[in-house]
Amino acid sequence: MAMEPAAVRDRPTGQELTADFDARIAAHQRIEPRDWMPEGYRSTLVRQIAQHAHSEIIGMQPEGDWLTRAPSLRRKAILLAKVQDEAGHGLYLYAAAETLGVDRADLTQRLIEGRQKYSSIFNYPTLTFADVGVIGWLVDGAAICNQVPLCRSSFGPYARAMVRVCKEESFHQRQGYELLLQMMAGTPAQRTMVQDAVDRWWWPSLMMFGPPDADSPNTRQSMAWGIKRDTNDELRQKFVDMSVPQAVALGVTLPDPDLAWNAERGHHDFGAVDWAEFKRVVSGGGQCNAERVSRRRAAHEEGAWVREAAAAYAAKHQGTGQGDDR
Amino acid sequence: MSDSAPADEWPLFEVFVRGKRGLNHVHVGSLHAPDEEMALHSARNLYTRRNEGVSIWVVRASAITASSPDEKDPFFAPSGDKVYRHPTFYPIPDDVPHI
Numbered sequence: 001m002a003m004e005p006a007a008v009r010d011r012p013t014g015q016e017l018t019a020d021f022d023a024r025i026a027a028h029q030r031i032e033p034r035d036w037m038p039e040g041y042r043s044t045l046v047r048q049i050a051q052h053a054h055s056e057i058i059g060m061q062p063e064g065d066w067l068t069r070a071p072s073l074r075r076k077a078i079l080l081a082k083v084q085d086e087a088g089h090g091l092y093l094y095a096a097a098e099t100l101g102v103d104r105a106d107l108t109q110r111l112i113e114g115r116q117k118y119s120s121i122f123n124y125p126t127l128t129f130a131d132v133g134v135i136g137w138l139v140d141g142a143a144i145c146n147q148v149p150l151c152r153s154s155f156g157p158y159a160r161a162m163v164r165v166c167k168e169e170s171f172h173q174r175q176g177y178e179l180l181l182q183m184m185a186g187t188p189a190q191r192t193m194v195q196d197a198v199d200r201w202w203w204p205s206l207m208m209f210g211p212p213d214a215d216s217p218n219t220r221q222s223m224a225w226g227i228k229r230d231t232n233d234e235l236r237q238k239f240v241d242m243s244v245p246q247a248v249a250l251g252v253t254l255p256d257p258d259l260a261w262n263a264e265r266g267h268h269d270f271g272a273v274d275w276a277e278f279k280r281v282v283s284g285g286g287q288c289n290a291e292r293v294s295r296r297r298a299a300h301e302e303g304a305w306v307r308e309a310a311a312a313y314a315a316k317h318q319g320t321g322q323g324d325d326r
Numbered sequence: 327m328s329d330s331a332p333a334d335e336w337p338l339f340e341v342f343v344r345g346k347r348g349l350n351h352v353h354v355g356s357l358h359a360p361d362e363e364m365a366l367h368s369a370r371n372l373y374t375r376r377n378e379g380v381s382i383w384v385v386r387a388s389a390i391t392a393s394s395p396d397e398k399d400p401f402f403a404p405s406g407d408k409v410y411r412h413p414t415f416y417p418i419p420d421d422v423p424h425i
Contacts, residue, residue: 034395081375088372095356098338104358105335161355168376307360311336314360 012036025226030156033099041225044218045155046100047116048227053093054111054118058292060086062126063135071129078175079132085172089165096157112297120278121204123286130183130190130197136176137250138198138205138243144169145239146209154226177246184251191251198247199255206270207278209236215275240268338387339365341372343379351383359384 012020017036024031031037060083067083070076094104110116121139126132147166153159183190210216210232222228230238240259247254258271280286336358342351354373359365365384374382393401409415418425 032395034392036395085375088375091357091372092355098356103335157355164354307336310360310364314364317361 049097056090058118092161096161099157120281130193133176133179134197140172142208149229339384341369342383344381
């Protein structure tokens with residue numbers, strides 16, 4: 001909320017403000033929008049929340065491609081609800097970002113100009129309807145792994161948005177897994193389709209957790225600030241351990257010959273992620289990067305007249321409504 | 327940040343939802359809308375897709391006046407030193423019932 005600053009009085013010094021902030025973080029208290037915060041904390045949050053919001057919005061596209069091709073009315077209704085949720089998640093997150101003093105129209109502009117990124121996973125195409133199931137199971141599964149710890153993020157509005165998002169993601173993952181179970185109980189061609197989708201999405205899903213800890217220079221500071229709660233590698237390991245028994249139950253093979261239980265570590269060992277591919281896709285070289293951004297731009301520009309018409313209507317009826325701030 | 331938004335942008339509304347009868351409206355987030363009516367519709371679509379509420383309030387963010395976190399000490403000090411407002415301030419012998 002934008003408020004007038006309090007009348008000038010005995011202002012605390014920079015040192016006192018920093019000490020106050022550090023003490024609050026150390027006590028695991030939440031930081032709220034109008035609290036003083038270091039500039040680095042604010043800009044890290046803006047970058048992370050905006051990138052997260054953009055991912056939700058762009059994330060509507062790969063699955064949205066199947067809305068008109070869903071094999072049944074039931075699947076279509078489910079998919080519509082899911083894609084609508086992704087839009088909602090994007091809006092919760094833009095609202096959280098705005099509490100930090102940025103403007104959502106500006107964030108959208110930065111996205112369509114390629115100045116801010118979104119998750120690399122959405123630059124892969126959805127080739128068959130099995131992809132819809134695998135996205136629910138693996139991509140949303142990875143997202144849940146990432147997001148559950150963020151419900152305890154030190155920034156209040158972000159943490160609260162994540163609580164809401166996580167509640168809804170659970171539906172996303174379960175509908176995907178159930179869809180796959182049904183396909184695996186179908187024809188040999190359907191089972192092949194599921195395995196093919198798993199083969200294509202497994203490694204990109206592991207990349208969703210970001211670069212390995214050794215190459216993630218911001219992780220340490222983000223964890224010290226309570227913005228992040230676990231490292232990329234910790235979350236990736238957790239996701240692998242969760243997914244293996246789910247793959248067994250489904251009857252699919254995860255495409256990694258090095259994947260094996262390590263009793264000593266109490267975790268699964270797994271093969272090396274192709275980080276060169278990750279860097280290539282993140283920096284625009286994926287199969288669908290150009291398509292995703294141009295479609296987002298088209299939606300934004302083609303919707304401009306609706307936004308203008310609604311604003312004109314509101315201006316015309318000014319004074320007949322309850323409130324007015326112009 | 328509606329105050330700094332250009333005039334052609336939709337103003338910011340804060341959204342409050344009553345989860346069920348008997349509970350207070352609770353702040354759930356914000357959204358942009360051209361007017362109150364649209365804000366209410368958008369709030370329904372955004373914040374109550376799974377029966378999260380039975381009533382919604384929307385209010386322009388610019389209409390809210392809030393205390394400043396900087397002044398938390400002096401602003402809330404009047405309640406800090408009045409321990410006699412709490413029932414535990416008054417010692418009562420253990421054998422006195424119902425009090």
